[in-house]
Amino acid sequence: MTVSQPSSMPAQSAPIQAEPAPSGPAQTHWLAVAAVLAAGVIISMQVGKLPPLLNTLRSEFGLDLVTGGLLASSVSLLGGIIGIAAGFISDRIGGRRSLALGLAIGAIGSLAGAFSLSALPLLAARLLEGLGFVLTVVSGPSLIAMAARPDQRHLALGFWSSYMPLGVTLGMLGALLVGNLFDWRGLWLAMAGVLFVAAIVLYRLTDGIAQPRARRFSAAALRRPGPWLLAGCFACYTTQWFSIVTWMPTYLHQSGHLGDTGIALGTAAVVLVNAVGTTAAAGLMHRGLPRWLLIAGAGMVMAIFGLLSFGPDMPVAGKIACAMAASGFGGMLPSAVLASVPVEARDPGEIATVNGVVIQLLNIGSFAGPPALAVLVTWFGGWENGRWLLPVAGLASMALALGLRATERQRRHAA
Numbered sequence: 360m361t362v363s364q365p366s367s368m369p370a371q372s373a374p375i376q377a378e379p380a381p382s383g384p385a386q387t388h389w390l391a392v393a394a395v396l397a398a399g400v401i402i403s404m405q406v407g408k409l410p411p412l413l414n415t416l417r418s419e420f421g422l423d424l425v426t427g428g429l430l431a432s433s434v435s436l437l438g439g440i441i442g443i444a445a446g447f448i449s450d451r452i453g454g455r456r457s458l459a460l461g462l463a464i465g466a467i468g469s470l471a472g473a474f475s476l477s478a479l480p481l482l483a484a485r486l487l488e489g490l491g492f493v494l495t496v497v498s499g500p501s502l503i504a505m506a507a508r509p510d511q512r513h514l515a516l517g518f519w520s521s522y523m524p525l526g527v528t529l530g531m532l533g534a535l536l537v538g539n540l541f542d543w544r545g546l547w548l549a550m551a552g553v554l555f556v557a558a559i560v561l562y563r564l565t566d567g568i569a570q571p572r573a574r575r576f577s578a579a580a581l582r583r584p585g586p587w588l589l590a591g592c593f594a595c596y597t598t599q600w601f602s603i604v605t606w607m608p609t610y611l612h613q614s615g616h617l618g619d620t621g622i623a624l625g626t627a628a629v630v631l632v633n634a635v636g637t638t639a640a641a642g643l644m645h646r647g648l649p650r651w652l653l654i655a656g657a658g659m660v661m662a663i664f665g666l667l668s669f670g671p672d673m674p675v676a677g678k679i680a681c682a683m684a685a686s687g688f689g690g691m692l693p694s695a696v697l698a699s700v701p702v703e704a705r706d707p708g709e710i711a712t713v714n715g716v717v718i719q720l721l722n723i724g725s726f727a728g729p730p731a732l733a734v735l736v737t738w739f740g741g742w743e744n745g746r747w748l749l750p751v752a753g754l755a756s757m758a759l760a761l762g763l764r765a766t767e768r769q770r771r772h773a774a
């Protein structure tokens with residue numbers, strides 16, 4: 360799901376510590392943390408509103424399976440291109456401004472989508488929503504890191520990592536109203552209104568968060584392996600998760616055993632249980648479980664259950680249950696990755712830039728995953744043949760997590 364959140368450094372710098380002890384407030388500013396989380400949830404609703412309506416949009420605009428997958432994942436395209444730049448922009452203009460600007464741009468994109476008369480304008484509107492998404496979520500970890508007491512930072516960032524499943528679930532539930540209260544264009548208009556209001560209200564609620572001093576850009580953060588390993592793990596996760604979430608409604612529809620309401624509720628349950636995983640991971644990390652172990656384990660468990668969820672002989676209830684297990688256990692991965700972002704940053708002023716690396720690659724995964732699965736299904740002739748994308752991504756995630764472990768050990772010995 361939001362998928363959420365997205366500087367410069369002196370030429371000579373101190374070595375990175377394995378676990379830095381960053382400064383922070385004496386007490387966690389929980390209202391501000393909740394406001395930042397709310398921003399991530401609201402912008403992620405734009406991601407979740409489309410998959411349940413994909414069959415409707417494909418029929419209205421005459422789209423094939425692959426093109427429909429591109430439309431669903433196009434919201435992630437700009438994040439996959441400008442994630443690093445968005446992180447730098449957030450560091451320069453401040454996280455609060457980046458958060459409000461992203462929400463406002465998302466509102467404009469949703470408004471434009473409501474008036475689209477063909478697939479191309481709708482795609483352009485989704486790209487604009489994607490720009491708003493990346494500007495919003497790239498600032499989230501830095502704002503929360505500055506609002507949280509240092510010993511509660513992992514816990515607060517774990518809560519932040521639930522923004523995507525919560526937002527995507529609410530977006531999907533909003534799609535249930537289509538056909539009952541209004542058509543899909545009405546949903547797009549309603550989302551635009553919510554985003555406009557959120558941009559104003561949440562900007563004020565985050566006023567108490569201290570902002571790090573803006574610095575000039577340096578490429579040093581991009582030359583370190585840690586941010587790229589984290590980002591690669593997240594890209595593997597979003598390849599898996601967005602493939603499951605995007606195509607589960609279509610897959611269940613083709614099974615013919617569930618109505619539209621049952622499909623939407625089943626898919627919403629798959630997404631929502633992801634938040635259980637993110638919250639559980641926050642508690643496990645707070646108790647000292649290594650982040651790399653959570654990343655490696657979550658990626659592989661997600662791969663196994665994701666493979667089963669598209670199994671040809673699995674009953675519909677079993678498909679939904681396996682997809683829920685994949686999403687729930689998989690939710691531990693983004694929590695662990697996002698909690699690692701401040702560790703990989705040399706100081707709070709660099710957090711958004713490091714998070715920009717993570718946001719860029721996670722968006723590449725979420726953009727490429729759904730159409731890649733659609734291509735495999737189309738090419739090999741069946742969901743049971745295309746589903747092998749999921750374990751491949753899981754194995755890659757485990758390998759990258761082991762690389763992250765080695766890098767952290769090397770850094771610890773050098774410190």
